Amino acid sequence: MKITKMNRIKSSAELTDRFQALGYDIPVEDDLSSLFEPVETGPFKLANRFTVLPMEGWDAEIDGKPSPLVERRWMNFAGGGAALLWGCEAAAILPEARANPHQLVLNEETAPTIAALRSSMHKHHAELFDRKLISGLQLTHSGRWSRPTGGFEPSTLYQHDVLDLRVAATRQSCLDDSAIEALANCFIQRAILVEQCGFEFVDFKHCHGYLTHEMLSAVNRQGAFGGCFENRTRFTRLVLDGIRHACPDLTIGVRLSAYDFLPFEAAGNGTGRPADTRHHFRFGATEDGLDVDLNETFEFLDMLAAAGVQLLCITAGSPYYNPHIQRPALYPPSDGYQPPEDPLAGVARMLWVTGEIKQRYPAMTIVGTGYSYLQDWLPQVAAGIVKAGLADSIGLGRIALSYPEMPLDLMQGKRLARKKICRTFSDCTTAPRNGLISGCYPLDPFYKKRSEAKQLKLIKRQG
Ligand SMILES: Cc1cc2nc3c(=O)[nH]c(=O)nc-3n(C[C@H](O)[C@H](O)[C@H](O)COP(=O)(O)O)c2cc1C
Ligand code: SF4
Structure with missing residues (x-):
């Protein structure tokens, strides 16, 4: 298997060819001007085509309030030039819903500090760029991946032969229907706080294997929240209806893992392989769990559109069980596996799926993901994607940690600071x-x- 090393790519034409060799037609554009055209459709007028993606730092105070490290990160995001901050980072709806003991929590006690930080970000952005920043807060329940005090304390929706072992889930870890209804109510209450904090939108997170994403694949669950599509999406509808009713002026965004694959693990030589080839339904995947099938994804997006959701951020899979489709990287995390495919294929898959979705839902504002692997070539691919109408805004994940002011440098026509470009x-x-x-x-x-x-x-x- 050939792995594309981005620093070896010498021209846009070579990169286009590389995408084509991988089976994807991804536009690459040397003229970057499309990145500085405003977004006029959807809920917000955006001054440029950059969005900072949500990224938590495992560094909030133990009571869930932002720490100085959180403040530093958010202020960097606000000052980097991107017009939209998608969610800032995942804020748990309850202390027990945290993915780590230092995750942000949104509740009555933490809301004033979070609101103050939001205000500082907006002031900073307005001073630097003389325009209004658009920011949201991402609400999450970590579900199966909850680790509120350090060890796993999973809340699952169904039993899974592979994933249950990874988090020591038992039959008792499975939430019953009344617990799920209570959580729907909690999401709604927290959305009210998001609005009170002053955020322009709430991100109702549906990605990365967390609770609301797992809901979409609960085919084998009995009862009101499992089985058919109608049941698996009931939670989403309950929360959307509740937020609409409680705060009709709050814009709702959804970050969605538009497709998911089987869980992977490291084979003997360290390369990723499916951990279990038995059939486990994955949302947005073919029956073998190893390729994209957008039929249900489109059904879900039709439902969101009918509910008035006009703001989407597309992502994929989960960082816990198939990171290569979620955040393509040359070097895996310590508990991961060597890439089972060219990471550029993982990038191209996400860009292609996002394009399919944008073309089907032209009135929605759609933010794409998975660009950091492109490194020095990120601007050219981003410009190609925007010009071709395959996304409205380019989501910056890891590269916003290493190089938050990249949008500003591009805006000012500067050469990219190579030492700051994320090398995955x-x-x-x-x-x-x-x-x-x-x-x-x-x-x-x-x-x-x-x-x-x-x-x-x-x-x-x-x-
Ligand atoms: C350290 C870290 C923390 C992250 N935290 C979140 C999060 O809180 N919410 C979320 O939706 N995605 C989170 N992500 C995923 C990113 O938003 C993004 O989808 C991913 O990094 C792929 O984009 P990239 O290739 O630009 O990095 C996180 C990623 C990283 C590396
Ligand atoms: S270079 Fe920095 S931002 Fe990029 S993956 Fe490594 S640690 Fe994360």
Whole structure:
């Protein structure tokens, strides 16, 4: 298998050819002007085509309030030039719904501090760019991947032969229907707080294997929330209806894993392979769980459109069980596996699916994901995608940690700062998997200098 090393690509034509060799027709454009055209459709007028994706740092205070590290990250995002901050980072709806003990929690106690941070971000952005920033907060329940005090304390929706073992889930971990109804109500109450904090939108997260995403694949569950499509999407409708009723002026966005594959694991030689080839239904996948099938995805998006959702962020899979389709990387996190495919194929798949969705839902504002692997070629692919109408805005994930001001540099016609371009070393994932705060240890001097950097080196060496 050939792995495309982005720093070896010499021209747009060569990159186009590489995409084509992988079976994808992805436009690459040297003229970057499309990235600075406003977005006029959808719920918000956006000044440019950059969005910072939500990225948590495992570094909030233990009571769920933002810490100085969270503040630093969000202020970097706000000052980087992107017109839209999608969700900032995942905020748990309850302490027990956290994916780690230092995840942000939104509740009556934490809301004032979160609101103050939002205000500072908006002030900073307005001072720098003389325009209004658009920002949302992402609401989450970590479901199967909940680790509120360190160890796994899963809340699952169905039993899964492979994933249950990874998180020590038992029959008792399965939520009953009344617990699910209570959680729907909690999401609605938290959306009210999101509006009170002043955010322009709430992201009702449906991705990465967390509770609301797992809901979509609960084919084998009995009762009101399992089985048929109608039942598996009942939770989404309950929450959307509740938010509409409680805060009719709040824009609702959805970050969706538009497709998902089987869980992967490292084979003997370290390369990723499906952990279990038995049939487990995955939302947005073919029956073998190894390819994209958008039939139900479109059905779900039709439902969102009918409910008035006009803001979408497309992502895929889960960082826990198939990271290669979710955040393509040259170097896997310490608990991951070597790429089972060219990471560029993972990027192209996400761009292609996002394009299919944008073409089908032209009135929605659609943010794409998975661009960091493109490194120095990110702007040219982003410009090609926007010009071809395959996404409205380009989501910046890991590269916004290493190089938050990349949109500003591009806007000012500067050459990219090569030393800041994310090289997909995955330290920002490896660190939190080992209980350390997240951050770009290899490229951001702020993290390089911290004591955790030494700990991380040791962990990686011990391997
Ligand atoms: C450290 C880290 C934290 C993340 N936290 C979140 C999160 O809180 N919510 C979310 O929806 N996605 C989260 N993601 C996923 C990113 O938003 C993004 O989808 C992913 O990194 C792929 O985009 P990229 O290739 O630009 O990095 C996180 C990713 C990383 C690396
Ligand atoms: S640690 Fe830095 S270079 Fe590595 S993947 Fe994360 S942002 Fe990129």
